[in-house]
Amino acid sequence: MGSEEYQTLLLRLDSHLSLSSSGVEGLLSQSQPTSLNWYLRLAGWESRLLWQLSGASIAVSIFNYMLSFVTLTFTGHLGALELAGASIASVGIQGLAYGIMLGMASAVQTVCGQAYGAKRYGALGVICQRAVVLHVGAAVLLTFLYWFAGPILKAIGQSDSIADEGQVFARGLIPQLYAFSISCPLQRFLQAQNIVNPLAYMSVGVFLLHILITWLAVYVLNYGLIGAALTLSLSWWLLVILQSLYILLSPSCAQTWTGFSRKAFNGIWPYFRLTVASAIMLCLEIWYFQGLVLISGLLSNPTIALDSISICMNYLNWDMQFMLGLAAAASVRVSNELGAGHPMVAKFSVVIVSGTSIAISIVFSAIVLIFKVGLSKLFTSDSEVIEAVSGLTPLLAISVFLNGIQPILSGVAIGSGWQAVVAYVNLGAYYIIGLPIGCVLGFKTSLAAAGIWWGMIIGVILQTISLVILTARTNWNAEVAKAADRLHQSAEVDVLQLVDPDP
Structure with a gap:
């Protein structure tokens, strides 16, 4: 950078005027020393962009999660047997499908996000259509899992x-499986363009309507479990x-959605490989946490163990939804x-x-430790379960803190297209090391449920350390070239245009 241009950027930053990414890139790349004060101002600029995305993304993550939460809440009033059936179907069947669909959708985040940054707007619609085709194909295969859930x-x-x-319950969710297979790519397609507020409004509106129609189906019309x-x-x-209506009608998507195209079926193999890597990456992670809940039911005192781990896992899931919104941003x-x-x-x-x-995670961890008894009383009045939950809350606090690092680095990995590498990391950290240690501590020592949770923590720590090393050693210039090559293969656009997009 020339000295004059450098000074201009500093003056613009000093006057709090809006900077472009290219301007900040030049400022960060210059060889002249920049004071801590300027870095703090740049941090404020980046934080503003991050929270513009993450605030709405967190709302989308939480309210979409609340749809299933509300359904299970109403199901619990039908009876203990109905709640048990719906809960185990949610963990064992729906959770399996969610892992696959969410994993596949992370490929949309990678390629659409990089295409949008490269100003190859027409490619986004093609990539989204390609993703919908693959997601619906996966839903067809998963339909058999739902139908034969029993x-x-x-x-x-x-x-x-x-x-x-x-x-x-699972058979009643088959239509939801196909809706989820379409919604996942559409949501990532919009998020890649920084369109997040409309998604949040949709999620909140549908959530409120969902409470009403679930109440009508379960309490007024007495449709029972299938109605829920x-x-x-x-x-x-x-x-x-x-x-879909927003994408078709909104001027915000006029450049990125130009109608249905046969190009969605061209170059599908490179995109399919990234999709498979993405699915494996997230599935290994999601199934690990769900598997720990199922394993806890095999302990010597399964009722207390399952109740205590389920209560703690519920709080961890709430924290996870918050962090997943931040990770998406x-x-x-x-x-x-x-x-x-x-x-x-x-x-x-x-x-x-x-x-x-x-x-944020330090604050959340402190809340867990300070209100450990009160948090358990929100779910149960059983003194034995409350004592068991209180014993697990230090481990829950550790997990909440790790949630402040691991999902964010996973989000960075998705944005960079490292899904295949992270899939190997997850396999080793969770299943080769964490899960066996948890089983040994849970079944061969007096730790019981705490032992299973320690296994989870060890697995997450190993994964987090691996992601930190991977991120710290990243050559970001090389990642730019990889992004251009990936988009060239997936969207059939000129690599040279991606490396040096038109201003």
Whole structure:
């Protein structure tokens, strides 16, 4: 950078005027020393962009999660057997499908985010259509899992009565499976363009409507378990309809959605490979946490163990939804900047989002430790369960703190397209090391549920350390070149245009 241009950037930053990413890239790349004061101002600029994305992304993550939460809450008033069947179907069947769909959708975040940053707007619609095709194909295969949920649940050790109720609930969720397969790509397509506020409004509106229609189905019309499942399916289809209408009608998507195209079926193999890596990456992570809940039911005192771990896991899930919203914003920021050819801004964004999430997690961990008895009393009045939950809360606090690092780095990995590498990391950290240690501590020592949780913590720590090393050793200039090559293969656009996009 020339000295005159450098001074101009500093003056613009000093006067709090809006900076472009290219301007900040130049400022971060210059060889002249920059004072701490300027870095703090740059941090404020990046934080503003991050929270513009993450605030709405967190709302979307939480309220979409609340759809299933509300359904299970109403199901619990039908009876203990119905709740058990719906809960085990949610963990064992729906959770499996969610892992696959969410994992596949992270490929949309990677390629669409980088395409948007590279200003190759027409490619986004093609990539989204390609993703919908692959997601619906996966839903067709997963339909058999839902339809035969009863025999599958019996095969993993559930009683006949619980498995039968689980099958009723799972079959009612088959329409929701197809809605989810379409909604996931559409949501990532919009997020990649920094369109997040409309998604949040849709999620909140559908959530409020979902409470009403679930109440009508369960309490007024007495449709029972199948009614609760079908209302959840209906709510997800409402989300799909709203998202589709926005994409088709909103001027914000005029450049990125130009209609249906046959190009969605061209070059599908490179995108499919990234999709498979993405699915494996997230599935290994999601299934690990769900598997720990199922394993806890095999301990010597399964009722207390399952109740205590389930209560703690519920709080961890709430924290996870918050962090996943922040991770989604981090993924969009990194992918946009890599696609735009701004390696220094991408690196700076990683530093800011990591520091922000760690600070938030420290606060959340403190809350868990301070209110450990009160948190358990929200779910149960059983003194034995309360004591068990209180014993697990220090471990829960550690997990909450780790949630401030691990999901964010996973979001950075998605934005950078490292899914295949992270899949190997997850396999080793969770299943080769963490899970066996948890089983040994849980079943061969007096730690019981705490031992299983320690196994989870060890697995997450190992994964986090691996992601920190991977991120710290990243050559961000090389990542820009990889982003250009990836988009060239997936969207069939000129690589040279991606490396040096038109201003």
